[in-house]
Amino acid sequence: MKGGHTTGGLEWALSILNQEDLYYTEMRRELRALVAEWQACGQSFWKMIRKDCERAAALQTGWIAFFGADGKFLIGRDERSQDTSPRGVALTAFASLMNDPDLSLLGGPCDRCGRYFKKKRANHKLYCDRDCAHLASATKSTNERLQRDREDKLKRAKLRIAQWQGLKRKPKVGWKKWIATAVPDLSVTFLTRAVNSGDLVPPTDSAKERDYAKG
Numbered sequence: 001m002k003g004g005h006t007t008g009g010l011e012w013a014l015s016i017l018n019q020e021d022l023y024y025t026e027m028r029r030e031l032r033a034l035v036a037e038w039q040a041c042g043q044s045f046w047k048m049i050r051k052d053c054e055r056a057a058a059l060q061t062g063w064i065a066f067f068g069a070d071g072k073f074l075i076g077r078d079e080r081s082q083d084t085s086p087r088g089v090a091l092t093a094f095a096s097l098m099n100d101p102d103l104s105l106l107g108g109p110c111d112r113c114g115r116y117f118k119k120k121r122a123n124h125k126l127y128c129d130r131d132c133a134h135l136a137s138a139t140k141s142t143n144e145r146l147q148r149d150r151e152d153k154l155k156r157a158k159l160r161i162a163q164w165q166g167l168k169r170k171p172k173v174g175w176k177k178w179i180a181t182a183v184p185d186l187s188v189t190f191l192t193r194a195v196n197s198g199d200l201v202p203p204t205d206s207a208k209e210r211d212y213a214k215g
């Protein structure tokens with residue numbers, strides 16, 4: 001019987017889940033699919049095999065459920081199947097993972113790098129390590145800064161459009177060129193894109209100015 005109640009199942013599973021050697025691509029994909037399915041079933045193996053799906057049907061063949069020496073319910077792979085295909089090994093590794101007392105420490109995939117990891121604390125959930133957490137928060141603050149910059153530019157563009165609307169005699173250039181000349185960071189490209197994405201409403205009289213719009 002393979003996959004008894006032993007430690008090491010988590011480490012073995014992690015080594016396959018994070019395997020970068022192309023030779024193990026299929027095994028990695030199979031085990032990742034099994035783990036994802038198990039996570040989608042609320043991390044319950046029993047829910048997973050009861051689910052009416054193709055994967056569950058495949059899962060139920062070649063599995064053995066038994067009580068371990070400590071009275072805990074365990075699962076294993078039927079050794080008679082001797083399945084050494086990538087899928088067979090992935091299933092055996094999955095059984096071994098399910099039986100590992102540290103199973104609840106399986107974390108991942110990391111929100112940044114996609115690796116699975118062994119959790120250090122119960123609330124350690126999103127990132128595999130500090131590097132990924134730091135890089136992710138740096139990316140987040142960069143995105144937030146870009147978002148703030150964009151909102152500021154839109155606000156200023158709206159004020160300029162209101163000014164344009166108020167002009168009694170419109171300049172010969174179109175409104176975009178007129179704004180871009182006065183405010184360098186509000187370029188014609190920025191204004192065009194903002195209008196196209198619906199974030200900016202062009203001046204109501206812009207239709208007849210269309211001939212000048214490109215500057």
Ligand SMILES: [Zn+2]
Binds near residue numbers: 110128
């Ligand atoms: Zn990571």
